[in-house]
Amino acid sequence: MSEQTNTWGGTETTKGKEPLFVVRRPRFPGVIFIGLGAVTAIIGIPGFIVQQLAGPGADGTSFGIMAVLGTLLLLFGLALGATRVDVYDRHYDVKSGFGKLRRREVDDIHTLRYxxxxxxxxxxxxxxxxxxxxxxxxxxxxxxxxxxxEFTAWLAERRPKEWAECERLGIPD
Structure with a gap:
């Protein structure tokens, strides 16, 4: 691992190091939610604005609901697409949704289960x-x-005892 000395004499990981590989969700579900949300928001937001300008006291809320629903679907799709695990030599970074990357050490893995x-x-x-x-x-x-x-092969190499136990137990019915 590439390290550099900081001003206090300690070492920190060099920023910008590329992961060995990245584990991500399939693209399809996120793209569906992003597309559906974008189309719904593009229709709903201007429709809501025009509806409010044309008749300020109107009770029609369909465009408002479309705008909110479209925005929520868009955010959900973006969160699905952002979830990932960046794998390095001796550690991995986990990101769920819009959260920040959290560094995890491979030696901290105590139990693996399907x-x-x-x-x-x-x-x-x-x-x-x-x-x-x-x-x-x-x-x-x-x-x-x-x-x-790739990730399971990486785990089997770095945590063989835990991986062997996971494989022995197998997938529950």
Missing amino acids: ATQSNGGGQRFVSLTAWNDRKKKQFMIFTNYRGYQ
Whole structure:
């Protein structure tokens, strides 16, 4: 890891170092919410303004609801697209939604487990979650994320005991 000495004599990670790879959600769901939200907001906001200028006392709230709904869908889509895990040699940075990147050390991973989530008999989603020794969640990624295969290989190499236990337990039914 590239380090530099700061003015107090300590070392800090050099800014701007590129990750080995990035684990992200698939693009499709975020793009759908962004597109739908943008179209709805583009119609709703000007429509609401025109409606208020044309008839200030009018009770029509459909354009106002469209504007709010479009803005919320747009924000939700942007938050979905912003979620990621940046993986470096001995640590990884986790970002959920609009939160900031939080640095996590690979040596802090105490437990790795698969879990399943389904929508009542429909499609089943499989997640991989890690916790530290104080049972604080370190990350949660799904098997359909871009970079999932590289990340699991990286975990197996750096946390072989925890990965072997996760593999032994397998995916719950």
